[in-house]
Amino acid sequence: DVKVTQSSRYLVKRTGEKVFLECVQDMDHENMFWYRQDPGLGLRLIYFSYDVKMKEKGDIPEGYSVSREKKERFSLILESASTNQTSMYLCASRYSGGAVNTEAFFGQGTRLTVV
Amino acid sequence: AQKITQTQPGMFVQEKEAVTLDCTYDTSDPSYGLFWYKQPSSGEMIFLIYQGSYDQQNATEGRYSLNFQKARKSANLVISASQLGDSAMYFCAMREGMDSSYKLIFGSGTRLLVRP
Numbered sequence: 269d270v271k272v273t274q275s276s277r278y279l280v281k282r283t284g285e286k287v288f289l290e291c292v293q294d295m296d297h298e299n300m301f302w303y304r305q306d307p308g309l310g311l312r313l314i315y316f317s318y319d320v321k322m323k324e325k326g327d328i329p330e331g332y333s334v335s336r337e338k339k340e341r342f343s344l345i346l347e348s349a350s351t352n353q354t355s356m357y358l359c360a361s362r363y364s365g366g367a368v369n370t371e372a373f374f375g376q377g378t379r380l381t382v383v
Numbered sequence: 384a385q386k387i388t389q390t391q392p393g394m395f396v397q398e399k400e401a402v403t404l405d406c407t408y409d410t411s412d413p414s415y416g417l418f419w420y421k422q423p424s425s426g427e428m429i430f431l432i433y434q435g436s437y438d439q440q441n442a443t444e445g446r447y448s449l450n451f452q453k454a455r456k457s458a459n460l461v462i463s464a465s466q467l468g469d470s471a472m473y474f475c476a477m478r479e480g481m482d483s484s485y486k487l488i489f490g491s492g493t494r495l496l497v498r499p
Contacts, residue, residue, distance in 0.1 A: 299484050308392070310474060310491035318484035326486065358428065364483040369416055369435055372487055374428035 271295070274359050274375035281382050287346040289378050291359030298364045300342035301372065302326075302334065305356040317342055318364070349382045356380075386410065387477050387490035395496050396465045403450065404460040404493045406475035415479045417458040418487070419449070422472040431473075434458055462495075470497045 275290035291300065298319050303311040303326075313326030315334040323334050331353060335343045342361075346353055356379050362372040388407045396402035408417065419431040434442045434449045442449040450459040462469055472492045478485045 301487065303489070308491060310389070311476075311489035313486060313488060316486050324486070327488075356426075360428070360487075362487075366483050368414075368478065368483055368485070369433050371418060371430035371433065373430075377426050 272359055272361050272373050272375040274357075274378050276378050277376060279378055279380045281346075281349050281380065283350060283382055285346075285349045285382075287349045287380070287382075289344040289346075289357055289359075289380070291342045291344070291361075291375055292340050293342075293361040293373070294340065295361070295363065295373075296339065297361035297373075298339070299362045299372075300336065301360040301362075302332075302342065302344045303358045303360065304328070305358055305377070311358060314344065349380075351382050354380060354382045386488050387475055389475055389490040389493050391493045392491075393494045393496070395498055396462075396469075397498050398467060399464055401461060401463045402465055402495065404462070404473050404475075404495065405457070406459055406490060407455070407457045408475075408477050409456065410477065410479055412479045415477055417449070417451070418476040418478070419447070419458075419460045420474045420476065420489075421469075422474065422492075423468075424471070428474075432460070465497045467497050467499060470495060 272293045300317045302314045316324045317336040333345045359375040360372040416435045421429045432444045432447045446463045448461045474492045475490045
């Protein structure tokens with residue numbers, strides 16, 4: 269079974285803090301994603317990585333950065349957390365390998381509250 | 384511009400009845416694919432079904448089927464014989480292009496409540 273693990277289920281941080289959200293997958297997937305989920309807005313793509321050290325901006329990258337130094341790990345960084353970044357963050361991974369119809373597998377999510 | 388539109392924020396269905404969840408999409412790429420995911424209250428995202436733009440037949444997976452109308456750019460999810468466990472958020476998502484590494488874009492979701 270594919271496992272995508274996010275380091276924390278719940279996180280409370282202070283405004284201005286640097287925040288790291290970690291995501292690890294155990295199936296050697298090339299593609300990894302970070303989304304944030306807000307009521308009424310669905311899942312919005314923050315960043316996408318199609319392979320190690322490769323990254324691409326999604327629809328809402330402002331205020332975030334990412335790191336993918338190893339294939340299994342994709343980190344989301346909030347450089348200076350703000351209250352409007354309070355949200356549920358979901359990490360996902362998928363196998364590409366020439367296939368276009370493979371589904372993405374998701375972690376359990378990290379509910380981040382910035383106070 | 385919104386690429387995936389789910390116009391039903393919430394829906395009710397009676398247990399054992401069928402229900403259709405709407406999804407329309409916008410793309411100029413001839414190669415694309417549509418995914419449906421279910422998110423129960425526990426928060427996990429569960430893949431349900433996939434439809435490719437070149438697939439000749441509508442996708443089916445057990446009680447789930449996809450009513451794919453290419454000309455209308457719609458990919459509605461049909462759940463037959465609803466069960467109480469079908470109560471959840473449902474998300475439609477799209478990939479564009481033939482590149483095997485692609486962004487996956489989601490809609491805003493529909494919350495389905497199955498009544499006993």
